[in-house]
Amino acid sequence: MQKKVLIADIIDNLRRVFQAVNEQSKKAEFATGLTGPQLWAIKVIAESGPIRVSDLAERMYLHPATVVGILDRLESHGIVQRVRSKDDRRVVRVGLTDSGHELVAKAPQVAQGLLVDGLEILSAKELESIASGLDHLVKILGAQKLPPQLMLSPEVNMSRMKSRRIHKTQE
Amino acid sequence: MQKKVLIADIIDNLRRVFQAVNEQSKKAEFATGLTGPQLWAIKVIAESGPIRVSDLAERMYLHPATVVGILDRLESHGIVQRVRSKDDRRVVRVGLTDSGHELVAKAPQVAQGLLVDGLEILSAKELESIASGLDHLVKILGAQKLPPQLMLSPEVNMSRMKSRRIHKTQE
DNA sequence: CCTTTTTCATTTGTTTACCAATTATTTGTG
C-alpha cells in the first residue's frame, strides 16, 4: 500500500501549508497589532480607495456580516472610516484614516506577499512541478468549476465552513 | 514573467482546494446534521475508544479549549459522553453513546475520506507528482519543522490563524 | 509530610465566520 503513505503525506503537507500561512500571518499580527483578517481588509481598502462594504466583502470572499464586524473593530481603532453615500443613502463607503495610511506604509507587504515572496525564489521548473501537482489535486476534487474562494495571503480564514441548518427555521 | 503566472495559478489552486474541502464538509453537514468539527471529533473518538480530552485535542491539532466547546455541544446532543477517570481524577475520558455509535454507522466516511477517496483513484505515479509538488511548497514555506495543524478532511478550520502553542511536545 | 511544580480540564474573553432577520432606502409596477 504505497499509495496510502503518499495520500497521508499529501494531507499532512496540505495541513503544513495552511499552518505556514498561519504562522506568517501571526508574525504580521505581532508586528502590526492587527489580526490577519483586519490586515487583509485594510490592504484591500488601501488598494481600492473608498470601497463599498459589499464590494469589500466580495473582494475578501467573506460574508458582508463578517466584514461589518471587522470594520467595527478597525473603526474603533481609528484605522478606517465609514462614510454614508450621498447618492445612495443605503451605501457606506469605507476608507483609510490618516493613521490607517501610516500603518499601511509601515507594514509594507506584510499583508500579502508572504506566500508569494516564498514562491518567487523558485525556478520556473520548480514552480511548474508545484503547479502541476496542485492541478491534479484540483481536478480530482472536481473543484475546477468553482471560483476560487478565500485562503488569501494574509490568512486563510477558512474555518467557519459551518452550514448550520435548523436554527429557528423550526419553531 | 512566466513565473508570475505560475505563482498566480498556484495560489488560485490552493484556494480551490480549500474551497472544495469546504464544500464537501458542508454536504456532510447537511447529511448528518452535525458541523464539520463535530463530525471530525466523533470520527476520532469512534476510532480510538474512550479518549482523553487532551489526546483528542492533539489528534485534531486543536487547542483543548476549542475541543471542550465541541464536546459540550456533542454531549448536549447525547452523542458523546464524558467520564471522569477514577485513577487520575483530573482526566476526563470521552466516548460515544449508543446513538453516537449509530450515527457513526450511518455516516460512514462522510467525515474523513472525502479527500482521501478522491486521491485513492489516482495511480501511485500521479500521487507522487502531487506529493512532490506539495513537498516543494512546504519546503519553501519553511514549515516542515512544524507539526501539521488542522485542515483535516471535514473542514479546514484554519481561520483563526492563532499560533498554536506547540503543545507540550517541547519541554 | 508538606510545599512547589506540573498536568488536565474547564472557564473567560476576543475575534472570526455564517445565516437569518431587520432597517433604511431605492427602484419598479400598477
Place this chain on the structure above:
DNA sequence: CACAAATAATTGGTAAACAAATGAAAAAGG
C-alpha cells in the same frame, strides 16, 4: 402617486478557534 420588490448595511444568534487564567488533582523535592 402608492405599494410592492429589490438592494445595502446592520443586528442577533450560534459555532468555532485561540490565549490566558482558574481550580483541582497528581507528581516531585526537600
